Every structure is written in C-alpha cells, then in structure tokens.
Amino acid sequence: MGRSPCCDKAHTNKGAWTKEEDDRLIAYIRAHGEGCWRSLPKSAGLLRCGKSCRLRWINYLRPDLKRGNFTEDEDELIIKLHSLLGNKWSLIAARLPGRTDNEIKNYWNTHIRRKLLNRGIDPMTHRPINEPQPEVKTISFATANSSVVDQKEEEKAVVVVTSSGFSSGKERCPDLNLELRISPPYQTQHQHQHQNQPYDHQILKTGGRNIATTTTTLCFSCSLGIQNSGECSCTNGTSSSSSSTGYDFLGLESGVLDYRSLEMK
DNA sequence: AACGTGCCCAACCGCAGTTGG
DNA sequence: ACCAACTGCGGTTGGGCACGT
Numbered sequence: 001m002g003r004s005p006c007c008d009k010a011h012t013n014k015g016a017w018t019k020e021e022d023d024r025l026i027a028y029i030r031a032h033g034e035g036c037w038r039s040l041p042k043s044a045g046l047l048r049c050g051k052s053c054r055l056r057w058i059n060y061l062r063p064d065l066k067r068g069n070f071t072e073d074e075d076e077l078i079i080k081l082h083s084l085l086g087n088k089w090s091l092i093a094a095r096l097p098g099r100t101d102n103e104i105k106n107y108w109n110t111h112i113r114r115k116l117l118n119r120g121i122d123p124m125t126h127r128p129i130n131e132p133q134p135e136v137k138t139i140s141f142a143t144a145n146s147s148v149v150d151q152k153e154e155e156k157a158v159v160v161v162t163s164s165g166f167s168s169g170k171e172r173c174p175d176l177n178l179e180l181r182i183s184p185p186y187q188t189q190h191q192h193q194h195q196n197q198p199y200d201h202q203i204l205k206t207g208g209r210n211i212a213t214t215t216t217t218l219c220f221s222c223s224l225g226i227q228n229s230g231e232c233s234c235t236n237g238t239s240s241s242s243s244s245t246g247y248d249f250l251g252l253e254s255g256v257l258d259y260r261s262l263e264m265k
Numbered sequence: 266a267a268c269g270t271g272c273c274c275a276a277c278c279g280c281a282g283t284t285g286g
Numbered sequence: 287a288c289c290a291a292c293t294g295c296g297g298t299t300g301g302g303c304a305c306g307t
Contacts, residue, residue: 016275016301038292054293055276090295105296106274 013047017056021046025053026061059102066098070107078104078112083126 013021028044034057036043037050046053070078074096081092089101089108096104108123116123120130 014277036292049277051278051293052276058294059275087296101295102275110273 012041012049012052014052017060021048022056022061025057029057029061055102059100062100064098065100070099070111074099075112075115078108079116079126082108082112082123 024044024046028040028046032043037054040046040050040053041048044053048056077096078092081095085091087105089105093099093101093104113123116126117129120128122129
C-alpha cells in the first residue's frame, strides 16, 4: 500500500507559474502567513499542489530573497560550508541570508563544481584530484556463505569507515557518514566563550509547530557537532581568537554571520 | 537565418522525518 | 506501537535561452 498522492494531480496545474498565480499566493500568505501547505491551494483558489506552492514561495516569492549573482565571498563561503556539510543545501542556505537551498544547489552544480575542478580540487571530497584516495576500511557483516546473499542485501550490511573526507556517494553504504554529525547545540561539557555573540531563548519552528528551546553561545564548528575539529575556535575557553591562527573561520569572529540563521526554518 | 549544442534554473518527484490521532 | 498526514529535503528533469557553426 503506497502513500496517497499529495494532491489530485488531474486537477492541478503544473509547470511555470503565471503572474496571477503568484499574486494569489503572495496575497494569501500575506493575509494568513506560511504553513498548512496542503490546504493552502484550495483556500487561496489555486489549482496547484501544496508542495508546489511551498516551493514557489520559498524559492521565488519570499520577500527576503536576495536576487542577483553570487559574490566571491559567497562562493568561498559555500565552498567552506560544503566541505563541512556536504550536500546539506538547506543548512548551507541557512548561512547565506537571502539565498535558497535550491538556488545554492543549482549554483553549486553549474558554477562552483567547475570552479573547483579547474583548481584541481575534487568537489565532492574537497581534496586535490590527484591525491591518493583516503584509506578505506571495510567492515563486512556478510556471512561466510554470502554466495546466497542477494548482492543488494550484502551491500546494506557493509560499513565503510574513511579516515577522513566525505563519502563519495559511490561508496558502499553511502547513507552512513561517520565523519560528520549534525546535532543540536552541544555545550554541557564544553564551554563556549564567544561573548560577543549572545544567544538566547529561541523559538524553533518545525513542521509548522513551534518548539521552545534554550540555547547558548557556541562557535560554528561546535554548532555542527564537530567540537574536536581543528576549526573549533572556542575549545576550553582558553583558545585564543581565531585571528591568532590567521583564520577567521566563516567570518564568525568578525560577527558577519549570525548563528541564529542556522536554526531550522 | 537555421540549426545544434550546452547552460541555467524553476519546478517536479520521491523519499525521509516528524507529528498527532 | 502503529499508521496516515504533513512537511521538508535532495536529486533530477526539462523548457528556455545564449552562443557557436
């Protein structure tokens, strides 16, 4: 039994949006706010699927969207964020005000990938293309009599551990990434000292529901759950500022970026 | 001018995660 | 605990456009 379709496809428009549809959607969201995407098309008098409305609003109609070309700074920020986050476009977009995940994804695939390749850097691993592949240790749970095991099932039972870098996507068990953890702010055993970035009680919105959270100040690396990475600029509260390393990671020290924007939309 | 090719990007699709009944 | 509904995400597609021949 499959999931029921999100909408009645026989009675919904597809393809490019018209000006009138845009106007209806904008007017409805201005009046009622975002959310309830499934019922929105009917309420707004649109012959569109709710997902389509949401996408149109988020990627194109939202008033806070930044239009125009990406700057060199944005390019470099995207590259750095991608090296940390991989293809987590929504997380990357959260660090680029006014940019959408779709926009960044497209930009990555059309511009930055090529740019990195021209630099001789593998856009997936962020390593030099001619550098030897990191050692891969494979732990197989396949039985000795694996000849009877379906190949696909066997592949599911393989854990790939890389010493560093991202999974290439072609590795076996690509959905298991032991290198990177995206986790809620972690601070109980780890003091964070960015006093110039006060962080307070926040409301997170997920799935249209509000969740109250209490958070504290932390650096970007730690916010990503990679406290022990070399990028962490707040370890033990004794580390000197990132400027001491000559590396203002992602502009945090300069206060250009605000951790708050990383919160879930 | 006509055609072919490649690029860009808006939109779609399918799946995963979350929530509430 | 289970399941359906809903939302959000990432990968992919395809129409339109620019450019070269």
